[in-house]
Amino acid sequence: MGSVLVIGAGFMGAGIGQVCAQAGYRVHLMDIKATALDKALSDIRWSLEKLGNKGLLKDPPQTILGRITPEQELNSAAKVEWVIEAALEIEDLKLKIFQELDSLASPETPLATNTSTIPITRIARATQHPERVIGLHFFGPVPLLSLVEVIKGKKTSPELFERGVAFVQSLGKTPVQVQKDIPGFVMNRIFCAALREAVDLIAKGVATPEDVDTGMRLGYGWNAGPFEITDNAGLDTWALVGQSMKALGEEDLVFRSDLIERMVKEGRLGRKVGKGFYQYTPEGKRLPWRSEDQSGV
Ligand SMILES: NC(=O)c1ccc[n+]([C@@H]2O[C@H](COP(=O)([O-])OP(=O)(O)OC[C@H]3O[C@@H](n4cnc5c(N)ncnc54)[C@H](O)[C@@H]3O)[C@@H](O)[C@H]2O)c1
CATH class of the missing domain: 1.10.1040.10 (N-(1-d-carboxylethyl)-l-norvaline Dehydrogenase; domain 2)
Structure with a gap:
């Protein structure tokens, strides 16, 4: 299994990190706040224990937790297979993050955003390679809800769109494909x-x-x-x-x-x-x- 950088360890980022780790990915969970990372890890532990007690996990909670590394920098973007941004719903903040990611990650690394509203095409403007930017819109609580909207920006490559759908399926989630990039998606x-x-x-x-x-x-x-x-x-x-x-x-x-x-x-x-x-x-x-x-x- 590959590795994923999840940016923002709030309600959504923690959930996304958890389901990626449950599926076997190594997860770099990044937030600018140490307190957010601490809370995310404790929420994930609590959730894994509950799921484990119900027999819903393939691996023991400790094994899954061991796949998650908390971080306060974006440097792991240079070595992961997927980047998923789940920071606050503020366009300028997302543009800044994507600009930095563009310089850190190789041009082949897919950069996904969990934005709730902002067209992917607008976020992709912050990069030199808009073809590798895609929307993966998870629904919360992520460990419990199986829906993920996969959103094609105007310049998202068809190959990446297919990879996005396959990645969502690899997490045991159900993709809904959004073919036109409009505010708020579907x-x-x-x-x-x-x-x-x-x-x-x-x-x-x-x-x-x-x-x-x-x-x-x-x-x-x-x-x-x-x-x-x-x-x-x-x-x-x-x-x-x-x-x-x-x-x-x-x-x-x-x-x-x-x-x-x-x-x-x-x-x-x-x-x-x-x-x-x-x-x-x-x-x-x-x-x-x-x-x-x-x-x-
Ligand atoms: N809450 C939901 O149900 C939901 C559902 C789907 C999508 N979303 C979207 O997901 C994103 C996150 O939402 P949330 O509810 O998890 O918010 P949240 O407030 O719970 O978490 C956001 C986290 O981002 C961190 N952050 C802020 N600036 C950062 C930066 N520069 N780098 C890294 N981390 C940074 C914050 O410290 C915080 O921990 C938003 O874009 C939101 O619209 C939310």
Whole structure:
């Protein structure tokens, strides 16, 4: 098996690193913050133990963990078979990272981004070799959700697109191919529109987040409602997704109310901090809905 550099060890980067290691790849997990790396390794250990106890791992958790090396520099880009960027959803930051990767990695090394919104073609502008840039859009929690959008930028080579699909399959994931490179791709355009309506409805007091989520689960067969999904992903990430979609001229798909931005300012970032639309125990178990916790929603 080859090796992968994953950039950003947050909610997504940790999950991507974990599934690559589970599939047998050696993983260089890079973040600028040592605290993020520590948290990522402890989250991965916790997740592997749970999966191991359910008999869902091919190798013991310790073996899988042993394949992951935490790092604070990008230098491993020079020696890996794949690079996957999963840092914050800020275009300038991604451009800077890709510019640096372009000078470190050999021109044959595929550079993938896990961006939620930014067209791959825009990110590829930061490189001299746009044909080796591709979108691999994982869904979180990555160890549990099997979908990965594989996105072709205008200049992504057909060979790389095929390799991207095969790489996703090698992780035991299911690729959905996105042939046209537009903001938000396929899944996030659909989810943004749903979240826009859901946020507007609760901001107007038409229904509670819990009732909207229950409705979407029971009425449309979603296995989590829009507020459950947003709490899991992080409200800070969704605020950045909204800002990015607006900057890309897609304001029609973005929530009109400033509710999510206000909740971020109040520190209600979702499951990772114990409160978002819902409240959670320190172990991450969701507490029963209490409307008095939601003042301001
Ligand atoms: N949260 C989701 O459900 C989800 C789903 C699909 C895609 N995404 C996308 O994945 C990316 C990461 O999202 P997330 O939710 O994991 O965010 P996060 O905030 O949990 O993690 C981002 C990490 O990137 C690190 N970082 C910042 N600057 C960096 C740099 N220059 N080099 C290396 N690391 C750096 C941060 O320290 C942080 O640990 C974003 O582009 C997001 O839009 C998120």
